[in-house]
Amino acid sequence: GDSVTQMEGPVTLSEEAFLTINCTYTATGYPSLFWYVQYPGEGLQLLLKATKADDKGSNKGFEATYRKETTSFHLEKGSVQVSDSAVYFCALSPGGGADGLTFGKGTHLIIQP
Amino acid sequence: GAVVSQHPSRVICKSGTSVKIECRSLDFQATTMFWYRQFPKQSLMLMATSNEGSKATYEQGVEKDKFLINHASLTLSTLTVTSAHPEDSSFYICSASYGSGSHRSQFFGPGTRLTVL
Numbered sequence: 001g002d003s004v005t006q007m008e009g010p011v012t013l014s015e016e017a018f019l020t021i022n023c024t025y026t027a028t029g030y031p032s033l034f035w036y037v038q039y040p041g042e043g044l045q046l047l048l049k050a051t052k053a054d055d056k057g058s059n060k061g062f063e064a065t066y067r068k069e070t071t072s073f074h075l076e077k078g079s080v081q082v083s084d085s086a087v088y089f090c091a092l093s094p095g096g097g098a099d100g101l102t103f104g105k106g107t108h109l110i111i112q113p
Numbered sequence: 114g115a116v117v118s119q120h121p122s123r124v125i126c127k128s129g130t131s132v133k134i135e136c137r138s139l140d141f142q143a144t145t146m147f148w149y150r151q152f153p154k155q156s157l158m159l160m161a162t163s164n165e166g167s168k169a170t171y172e173q174g175v176e177k178d179k180f181l182i183n184h185a186s187l188t189l190s191t192l193t194v195t196s197a198h199p200e201d202s203s204f205y206i207c208s209a210s211y212g213s214g215s216h217r218s219q220f221f222g223p224g225t226r227l228t229v230l
Contacts, residue, residue, distance in 0.1 A: 034218070043117075043206065043223035044157075089156065093219075100147050100159040100172070101208075101219060 002027040006090045006104035013080055014112055021075040021107050023064075023090035031092040033057075033066050033073040034101065038087045047075075047088070085111045115211045116140055119222035126197055127230055134192045134225045136207030142187035143209035147219065148180070151204040163190045197229040 006023040013019060025033065035047040035057070048057030053068035064075045073090060090104040116139040126132050136146055144165050149157040161182050162170045169182035179201075181193040190209075194201055204226050208219040 036221075044208075044221040046218050046220065049218060100162050101149075101157070102159070103156040105156040106154075 002031070002092060002094065002102045004090050004092055004102055004104035006088075006107055008105060009108035010110050011107060012110045012112065015082055016079045017111075019075070019077040019080045019084075019109070021088055021090075021109070023073045023075065023104060025071050025073065025090075025092050027071075027092055027094060027102075029094060030068075031094050033064070034091045034093070035062070035064055035073070035075050036089045036091060036103075038089065038106070040086070044089065080109075080111050082111045082113050085109055115209075115218075115220040117207065117209050117220050117222040119207055119225050121225060122223065123226045123228075125228045125230065128198050129196055131193055131195045132197055132227060134194075134205055134207075134227075136190045136192070136209070136222055138188045138209040138211070138220075141209070141211050143190075143211065144187060145210040146184060146190040147208045147210070148182060148190075148192050149206045149208070151206060151224070153204075157206060160192075194227065197227070199229045202227055202229045 003026045032051045034049045036044045037047045038044050048059040050057040050066035056065045062077045064073050087106045087108050089106045091101040093099045118137045120135045146163045148160045151157045160175045163182045163184040165184045171177045184190040206224040208221045
C-alpha cells in the first residue's frame with residue numbers, strides 16, 4: 001500500500017537557519033503530495049501542495065518540489081522564525097484531495113531565538 | 114473560507130458508554146468527509162471515508178460496528194464510538210474535501226480528545 005516516510009524529530013534550529021525536512025513516498029500511479037502543519041493546540045492546516053511531477057508548492061516562505069524520479073517532496077525554508085515551531089506532516093493522496101490521505105509520522109520542529 | 118469545526122473538543126466517558134462526535138463544514142458543502150485517528154506522537158491514520166447519503170467506507174482493520182459514521186447532510190458528519198473502552202482513547206480528527214479538480218484539498222477540524230475511563 002501507499003506510505004510516506006519523513007525524518008523524525010525533534011529538529012532544533014536557530015532562528016534564520018535554513019530548514020530542510022525530508023519526505024519520500026511509495027505509491028502507485030501519480031498521487032498528489034501535501035505538507036500540513038500543526039501548531040501547538042491547533043488543528044492541521046494545509047501548508048502547500050503539488051499535484052504532478054516537477055510542480056513546486058509554496059506558501060509562507062516554505063517550498064517543496066514534487067520529484068517523481070526520487071519519489072520525494074522535501075520541505076524547505078530559507079530562514080526560519082520562532083513562529084515556525086510546529087509539527088509538520090507530509091502526506092499523499094492518490095486522487096488529489098478527494099481521497100483519504102496517507103500521512104508520515106510528523107516532524108517536530110523547534111526554532112530557538 | 115473552508116472552515117471545519119468539531120464538537121465536542123474534549124470528552125471523558127465511562128467504559129461501555131457511547132460517544133458521538135460531530136464534524137461540520139461551516140462555509141462550504143462537503144460531499145466527502147474523512148475521519149482520522151491520531152495516537153500520541155504518532156501520525157494520523159485514516160479510519161473511514163464518509164459520503165453524503167451513502168454508507169461510509171472503512172479502512173482495513175477499523176470495526177464499522179464500533180465506529181458508526183453518519184453523513185446525513187452536506188455539512189455534517191458524525192462519528193459514534195459505541196461501547197467505548199479505554200483502548201479507544203485517542204484524538205479523533207475529521208476533514209472535509211473542498212474544491213474541484215487539481216485544486217481540491219482537505220481541510221481539517223481541530224480534533225476531539227476522547228478519554229475513556
